[in-house]
Amino acid sequence: MTVIGLGAMGKALAGAFLDNGHPTTVWNRTAGKGRELAGRGATEAATAAEAIAASPVVVVCVLDYDAVREVLGAPVPVPAPAASGLTNPAEPGDVLDGSRTPGTPGTPDGSLTSDGPGAPGAVAGLLAGRTLVNLTNGTPRQARELARWASERGAGYLDGGIMAVPPMIGSPGSLVLCSGSPGAFAAHEGTLSALGTVDYLGEDAGRASLYDIALLSAMYGMFGGFLQAVAITGSERIPATEFTPLVVSWLNAMLTSLPAMAKAYDANDHSATASNLEMQATGFVNLLETGREQGVSTELLEPMGALLARGVAANRGDADLSALIDLLRTDPAQDTDLARDTDPGRGADFAEGSDPARATDAGSRDTGSHGAESHSAESRDTGLHGLGSHGAGSRDTGLHGLGSHDTGSHDLGSHGAESHGLGSHDARSHDARSHDLGSE
Numbered sequence: 001m002t003v004i005g006l007g008a009m010g011k012a013l014a015g016a017f018l019d020n021g022h023p024t025t026v027w028n029r030t031a032g033k034g035r036e037l038a039g040r041g042a043t044e045a046a047t048a049a050e051a052i053a054a055s056p057v058v059v060v061c062v063l064d065y066d067a068v069r070e071v072l073g074a075p076v077p078v079p080a081p082a083a084s085g086l087t088n089p090a091e092p093g094d095v096l097d098g099s100r101t102p103g104t105p106g107t108p109d110g111s112l113t114s115d116g117p118g119a120p121g122a123v124a125g126l127l128a129g130r131t132l133v134n135l136t137n138g139t140p141r142q143a144r145e146l147a148r149w150a151s152e153r154g155a156g157y158l159d160g161g162i163m164a165v166p167p168m169i170g171s172p173g174s175l176v177l178c179s180g181s182p183g184a185f186a187a188h189e190g191t192l193s194a195l196g197t198v199d200y201l202g203e204d205a206g207r208a209s210l211y212d213i214a215l216l217s218a219m220y221g222m223f224g225g226f227l228q229a230v231a232i233t234g235s236e237r238i239p240a241t242e243f244t245p246l247v248v249s250w251l252n253a254m255l256t257s258l259p260a261m262a263k264a265y266d267a268n269d270h271s272a273t274a275s276n277l278e279m280q281a282t283g284f285v286n287l288l289e290t291g292r293e294q295g296v297s298t299e300l301l302e303p304m305g306a307l308l309a310r311g312v313a314a315n316r317g318d319a320d321l322s323a324l325i326d327l328l329r330t331d332p333a334q335d336t337d338l339a340r341d342t343d344p345g346r347g348a349d350f351a352e353g354s355d356p357a358r359a360t361d362a363g364s365r366d367t368g369s370h371g372a373e374s375h376s377a378e379s380r381d382t383g384l385h386g387l388g389s390h391g392a393g394s395r396d397t398g399l400h401g402l403g404s405h406d407t408g409s410h411d412l413g414s415h416g417a418e419s420h421g422l423g424s425h426d427a428r429s430h431d432a433r434s435h436d437l438g439s440e
């Protein structure tokens with residue numbers, strides 16, 4: 001194995017390969033970060049090219065895609081102009097150099113056409129016949145572009161989203177979402193499993209990133225809420241350590257409502273609720289008001305307040321929180337071809353217009369093609385292994401976020417199936433006993 005990038009995550013990845021007996025070569029832009037790994041048996045390469053040449057599998061885990069491109073000598077493509085009407089001085093398909101100024105024209109589809117000027121083409125040339133496993137965080141579009149570029153250079157490509165923090169790597173609780181070349185995955189699944197549980201999401205190189213970004217979006221919602229909560233209580237000098245157990249208990253209770261919300265979304269039936277949107281929008285004003293009264297910024301809360309108000313304005317005041325999901329789609333017509341292929345009903349329905357009221361009309365979607373059953377953990381996709389295999393009953397990533405180094409595993413199922421959040425039916429099972437701060 002070769003691991004390029006020895007930040008906190010790259011070091012953990014290389015360490016896990018070493019722990020599992022895989023000969024490992026490492027390289028990092030700034031020298032010295034491989035010393036400890038060398039002491040554990042890793043070979044330190046002097047250059048990225050030397051590192052790539054050393055192994056059939058090259059794992060890259062650096063800060064972002066700009067860094068990946070710099071290391072590999074891949075150019076930066078110009079994205080197609082956004083449908084929002086924002087102007088872009090460059091033409092779609094232009095290729096930018098590392099400084100992001102318009103460069104030579106590329107292909108109309110925006111693919112990466114030539115090797116970048118910063119890193120030598122010699123580095124990219126070394127990839128032929130190898131598998132590039134890119135575990136750097138990025139967007140689905142970035143992943144697809146890099147996959148195409150790698151394939152044009154004769155390399156297999158796998159993109160990964162690491163749903164773990166560095167101390168978790170190597171444990172079963174560490175989930176690595178992976179997508180891209182099926183052949184490359186079949187050949188290297190065993191090796192990659194040194195990192196934890198590896199979940200292959202299929203041939204579309206962008207799919208792992210899509211899931212990764214979606215999961216991180218959920219995580220940051222939770223963390224943002226926590227920051228707000230502690231700022232509010234902190235404004236009255238309540239120690240965060242005293243209050244936090246109550247937050248954990250409350251969030252765990254609310255988490256149990258997510259499967260019901262998902263079911264409502266898939267069925268496009270948001271009618272079952274004990275906590276309607278109008279009630280929530282009215283109550284939400286108090287969150288904003290309290291922030292102002294207590295001298296706490298409302299910047300994290302305002303977007304949610306606006307969305308609730310938009311839901312009510314779209315005549316969904318009697319609906320469940322799940323009705324708001326469709327309102328978040330700014331350009332439903334941008335569904336990828338892949339999404340349309342697997343879910344023609346949803347794509348066609350969204351494409352008909354962006355009228356929020358219409359889009360959220362109960363029964364207006366083809367529930368036959370994306371009903372609750374078709375999206376269930378086991379049956380959802382076409383032979384791909386979705387997150388369903390890590391379903392609510394078996395795994396809880398909620399407590400394993402970037403803010404926690406807890407390597408244990410937590411089971412959503414243990415919070416009880418009858419527990420329902422504001423997002424679904426009732427809040428009756430939020431266990432009063434867990435409010436006992438002293439016992440937490």
Ligand code: FVH
Binds near residue numbers: 005010138
């Ligand atoms: N750490 C985490 O909790 C998360 C967990 C989920 C996955 N993320 C993603 O993993 C990528 C790497 O994150 P990291 O934690 O290793 O990040 P750092 O410790 O900050 O190390 C950054 C490495 O990237 C190298 N690097 C930066 N720019 C360049 C460049 N232009 N050329 C070559 N290498 C570059 C940097 O090198 P150096 O500064 O030591 O020379 C580090 O090796 C990331 O995508 C997370 O989102 C981590």
